[in-house]
Amino acid sequence: MPEINLLEAIRQGLDEMMAQDDRIFIFGEDVGRRGGVFRVTEGLIDKYGPLRVLDSPLAESVIVGACIGAAMNDTRPIAEIQFADFIAPAFNQIVQEAARIHYRSNGDWSVPMVIRAPYGGGIHGALYHSQSIEAFFAHVPGLKVVAPATPYDAKGLLKSAIEDNNPVLFLEHKKTYRLIKGQVPEHDYRVPIGPAEIKRPGEDLSVFAYGLMIHYCLEAAQSLAASGVSVEVVDLRTLRPLDVPTILASSRRTGKVLIVHEDNLTGGFGGEIAALIAEHAFEYLDAPIVRLGGPDVPAMPFARSLEDAFMPNPQKIIEAMRRLAAY
Amino acid sequence: MTTELTMPQLGESVTEGTIGRWLKQPGEPVAKYEPLLEVITDKVDSEVPAPVAGTLLEILVPEGETVRVGTVIARLGSPAGAVAPAPPEMAVQPAPTEAGLLPRAEVIAALSATPTPSAPAHNTFLSPVVARLIAEHGLDPAGIPGTGQGGRITKQDVLRFVAARDGATTSAPAQPATPVSAPVPAMAPAVAQVGPAMPGSQARSVERIALPEDAELVTLSPMRRRIAEHMERSVRIAPHVTTVMEVDLSSVMAHREAQRASFEQQGVRLTVTPYVVQAVATALGKTPVLNGSFTAEGIVIHRRIHIGVAVALDEGLLVPVVRDADEKNLLGLARAVGDLASRARTRRLQPDETQGGTFTITNHGVGGSLFATPIINQPQAAILGVGAVVKRPIIITQHGVDAIAIKPMAYLSLTFDHRIADGATADAFLLDIKRALEAV
Structure with a gap:
């Protein structure tokens, strides 16, 4: 199996799906000739032409709104939001329209569309190029929210998202684009939306994370193994629908839970996971459920030292794991 | 500053x-x-x-x-x-x-x-899982060495302790066996252990009995004693009458099969009990007198419907109460029943969760019993026994033609206080329950 990075895996996924199904098109800022700001769509305009790889105006509400209309007319649009930070103008289209049309029309209509959005920090991108936005959208029934961490999962989940008959918000951690490499089979495969994956089995505590944080958690778990602490790392992969049975089973087995996300703590997605565990696995808990997330400051700071202070990293995760293991 | x-x-x-x-x-x-x-x-x-x-x-x-x-x-x-x-x-x-x-x-x-600083005090906090394991294994936390923060007993500490104890049990019979292994003999060492620790009330009644040879005395646990007093009093004060009907649970079973997965997704195991609770709550709304209590001054009719569901434990019976059962949907009832039953089994019910019931359901069928004559849980008016669900050939009539069909059937036994209601009222009430269950 060839080893490729996460960005290439997404590009391959787009390419292979577009080759199979000519209803699929890409719409976003600079996605055409420029190949996208991260070069994810590079080369696709040459292969599929300017009618299937379309440059949009700088108006996210239009990107998503136009894709909703197209999706309801027998196409399969893939909207690219250049940075997840810019998704706010499209919030109304995504939440009020895309997520509800299937329900509102009693199942007569659906919006088979994917919204790709690079999110997350650690790349020195400062306030407007580093945000984590998953909690806003994972709150919305009718919307699926996917956040893969590995090239294999990214490609397989992207294909499932494109084939899904309802809107999927596909979150790509931009730091993983070129940093994370992995083996991706050449054959056509899918990773289903929904199931989490235990990326590393362990006995003493369960860690739930997604995106870049999975890699930091795996690194932390690896270094703790030397001191005899066995950590189970569960990659949620999909935030909505959430794989509650896997979360509960792991929590019940280990009795100690750490939830890690880069998004700030208050109202973050970790709160939902913690609540589910507290509600359904209370009698199996051997320690308070611990969350590790970004601090409640208004945005990712620019200064390197402050960005480092904001981002959870393997060292902070190791400390949290150690404290929990020792509790 | x-x-x-x-x-x-x-x-x-x-x-x-x-x-x-x-x-x-x-x-x-x-x-x-x-x-x-x-x-x-x-x-x-x-x-x-x-x-x-x-x-x-x-x-x-x-x-x-x-x-x-x-x-x-x-x-x-x-x-x-x-x-x-x-x-x-x-x-x-x-x-x-x-x-x-x-x-x-x-x-x-x-x-x-904050919890650690200069605090030599032993950390006696029991985490939920530790409290549950200690209750399940009948352990005394004081005897378990803690290795957690501030000497806290961790889950691993309990599991290690139990493993060591069970390892020791084979050679040292004085240790209490786990209650599951053999109910009757297991009681004896358990009592022997309790005896010396509580020389007061337990020992008093023992002395008056001449214990025959080849017999042993199992002293009454506080729970056993309460059950005995309660049952004796109920039979003494209330004239019990039991009426039995047969119910076809096909539609309950079909509905349960269809809903089981979606309930499980929400962390709820769907059993037959919540359906019965729902049917009873609705029927009580129609026949409020059976949601009443007999007093010398008259029948007190309770406006709110709190249904107790009996849970059998090794050492006796607990009846946790589903409050306002008529205000909950099936999911809410299933969740409440499951939660109360599991906490009853792990002795983690709050005291008020077994109080204030206005009607009781007992699932004697879980042990295979077909029908029973349950004793009323005072001061309630009636108690419903649900027998084992058994597939039986029964005669059904379709378009005027009789045929034999195989149906999951159960007997519903309603014991009521004859001071409060007569047979006709009780039968109408039971028929409401039967119809509701057959029309799920």
């Missing part, structure tokens, strides 16, 4: 630190973030900055001494300064005003340090 400076946590595994050198002496002014002392740990030597500007008032830990993380090592005064050091019990929390600005790790360190 005085600020206490505590030994900081300077690394992920560091639990204590040694004062290397004080860089300021008492009476000297310090600026905020100005290095105040050096701390030596097994990993690094670090300078510790002053958390606030002020005057170093007092050094509490001299150079070269090692203390645990969180121990107060010095006091700082504010620049206004002439304030005498606050007495220790009034001392301010470690710089709470700074919390929002401190890096997260320091905040967490500060928070997690």
Whole structure:
């Protein structure tokens, strides 16, 4: 199996799906000739032409709104939001329209569309190029929210998202684009939306994370193994629908839970996971459920030292794991 | 105002630190973030900055001494300064005003340090899983060595203790066996263990009985005693009558099969019981007298419907109560029943959760019993027994033609207080339940 990075895996996924199904098109800022700001769509305009790889105006509400209309007319649009930070103008289209049309029309209509959005920090991108936005959208029934961490999962989940008959918000951690490499089979495969994956089995505590944080958690778990602490790392992969049975089973087995996300703590997605565990696995808990997330400051700071202070990293995760293991 | 400076946590595994050198002496002014002392740990030597500007008032830990993380090592005064050091019990929390600005790790360190500092006291907190395991295995937490924070008993500690005990049981019969293994003989050592610990009330009644040879005495547990008193009283005061009907549970079973997965997704196991609770709650709405209590002055009819569901335990019976059962949907009932039953089994019910029932359901069918004559749970009017669900050939009539069909059938036994209701009322009530279950 060839080893490729996460960005290439997404590009391959787009390419292979577009080759199979000519209803699929890409719409976003600079996605055409420029190949996208991260070069994810590079080369696709040459292969599929300017009618299937379309440059949009700088108006996210239009990107998503136009894709909703197209999706309801027998196409399969893939909207690219250049940075997840810019998704706010499209919030109304995504939440009020895309997520509800299937329900509102009693199942007569659906919006088979994917919204790709690079999110997350650690790349020195400062306030407007580093945000984590998953909690806003994972709150919305009718919307699926996917956040893969590995090239294999990214490609397989992207294909499932494109084939899904309802809107999927596909979150790509931009730091993983070129940093994370992995083996991706050449054959056509899918990773289903929904199931989490235990990326590393362990006995003493369960860690739930997604995106870049999975890699930091795996690194932390690896270094703790030397001191005899066995950590189970569960990659949620999909935030909505959430794989509650896997979360509960792991929590019940280990009795100690750490939830890690880069998004700030208050109202973050970790709160939902913690609540589910507290509600359904209370009698199996051997320690308070611990969350590790970004601090409640208004945005990712620019200064390197402050960005480092904001981002959870393997060292902070190791400390949290150690404290929990020792509790 | 005085600020206490505590030994900081300077690394992920560091639990204590040694004062290397004080860089300021008492009476000297310090600026905020100005290095105040050096701390030596097994990993690094670090300078510790002053958390606030002020005057170093007092050094509490001299150079070269090692203390645990969180121990107060010095006091700082504010620049206004002439304030005498606050007495220790009034001392301010470690710089709470700074919390929002401190890096997260320091905040967490500060928070997690709070329970540990200078607290030699044994940490007796039992986590949920530890409390459950201790209850399940009938253990005394005082006898289990704790290896967690502050000597807390961890889940692993309990599991190790149980494994060691079970290992020892085979050679040492004096140890109580786990209750599951063999119900009757297991009681004896359990009692023997309780006996010496509680010489008072338990022992008194024992002395009056001439125990025949080849017999042994099982003293009454408090639960057994309460059950005995309650049953005896109920039979004595209320004329019991039991009426039985047969119910076809096909539609309940089909509905349950269809809904099981979606309930499970919400963490709820769907059994037949919530359907029965729902049917009973609805029927009580139509026949409120059976939601009543007999008193000398009249029948007290309860407006709210609280349904008890009997849960059998090794040592007796508990009846946790589903409150306002008529206001819950099937999911809510299934969740409540499942939650109460599981907590009843792990002895984690709150005392008021077994109080205030206005009607009781007993699932005697779980043991295979077809029908029964349950005893009323006083001061209620009636109790419904649900028998085993058994597939039986029954005759059905379709379009005027009789045919034999195989149906999952169960007997419903309703015992009612004849002072409160007559047979016709009770039968109409039971018929409502039967119809509701057949039309799910």
